[in-house]
Amino acid sequence: MTASDLSTAARIRDAAIEVFGDQGFAVGVRAIAAAAGVSPGLVNHHFGSKEGLRAVCDDRVLELIRDKKVQTITAENVGKGMLAALAEVEEYGPLVAYMVRSLQAGGPLAASLFEHMVSDADAYIQAGVETGTIKPSRDPAARARYLMLLNVGATVLWMQMREQRGEKRDYRKAIRELTEELTPPALEFYTQGLLTDPSLLETVLPPKPEK
Known part of the structure; x- marks a missing residue:
């Protein structure tokens, strides 16, 4: 493919992510082509079919x-990195919309x-463990899942309930509201834990014997 073809x-692909997220996967190729400013034939030329396009969108x-x-997670100052990510969370509205539509x-x-997503989470959480920003787990794969x-x-669930209330489908605004509502309790849970007595964990999931 030439540089022009790649572009x-x-x-x-980027237009399709937004259109799929906004309208769902029943949307036709013509709507995606219109959003990208190309002909429907060009969409099929590059991706073969709507399913092929969706697979590429998944990867992206x-x-x-x-x-x-x-x-x-691997930032030298993880707190500063998280604050920076929270500040620009609206940018990820189309990605969240796409994910929600796909899972629905x-x-x-x-x-x-x-x-x-589970496999990727396992990998980037392990990266955090290796840099010392995340505690190790007795079962990393289970924790990631x-x-x-x-x-x-x-x-x-949060997005679906929002739509059922008839609120406007603005995923950039929605992801900001979701983040502001759930981040404080999530951070408390992640940084301080929940139970004061660790004996239940020791009973259900005993430490693995050292080799």
């Missing part, structure tokens, strides 16, 4: 989320997206 493909959403998480749609692509179920599930 056109990236423009279509995962990439952007993963890169930002790694940057924040269900099916193999939604399941694949979630499994990739739990956190994704907790955070992604809460996001999908």
Whole structure:
């Protein structure tokens, strides 16, 4: 592909992320082409089909989320990094909208997206462990899956309830409201924990014997 082709493909992909997030995956190729300022034939030329385009959008959403998480978690001053991420959270409105729409749609692509999110979380949390900003886990993979179920599930439910109340579909505004509502209790939970007695953990999940 030439540089021009790559630029056109990236423009279509980025427009598709926004259109899918705003209108769902039943939207036609013509709407995506119009948003990208190209012909429907050019969309099919680059991606083969709407399903092919969606797979590329999945990869891009995962990439952007993963890169930002790694940057924040491994920052020399993790608190400052998190504050910076919170300050620009509206930028991630289209990505959150896309994720919500995908998981609501269900099916193999939604399941694949979630499994990739879990795998990425496992990797960037481990990066935080290695830099000393996150405590190690007795079962890193299980922790990553739990956190994704907790955070992604809460996001999908919060967004769905917002839509059911008839509020305007503005995902940049919505992600700001979600962040302001959930960040304080989440930070308390993450930094201070919940239970004062650790004996339950020792009973359910004993420490692994040292080799």
